[in-house]
Amino acid sequence: MADCLFCKIVGGDIPATLVHTDEHLIAFKDINPQAPMHVLIVPRRHVASLNELTDTDDALVGEMVRRAAAIAGENGYAGRGYRTVFNCNADAGQTVFHIHLHVLGGRALTWPPG
Ligand code: AMP
Ligand code: ZN
DSSP, X not given: OTTOHHXXXXXXXXXXXXXXXXXXXXXXXXSSOSSSEXXXXXXXXOOOSGGGOOGGGHHHHHHHHHHHHHHHHHTTOTTXXXXXXXXXXXXXXXXXXXXXXXXXXXXXXXXXXX
């Protein structure tokens, strides 16, 4: 997608602080972190939102969730805890329409979210 910010990061056209790359995913630090650890896990392939996922994406989503757990663990937050978030569309505040899993940790997070 020519006009997609995260496709540009995947393609290397816009810099990001990468914390993981593999065949299907990249992960990088959020530019406006909301916790001491705030990483975004992004599939290389453009999918606009959760609403566009199909059953052929099940393995991809599983990889995203398991990568979130791995990154949280690498940062020492497996035991104390962390949060994963997919925002979808306006009411959830989605601003980048290329799916991404937020991984937040390093402080006590309030519930319910705002
Ligand atoms: P969302 O509101 O769920 O769509 O989340 C989009 C996230 O992308 C926000 O937390 C932004 O801070 C983050 N973001 C926007 N631009 C960049 C960028 N160039 N590099 C890293 N993170 C970004
Ligand atoms: Zn994209």
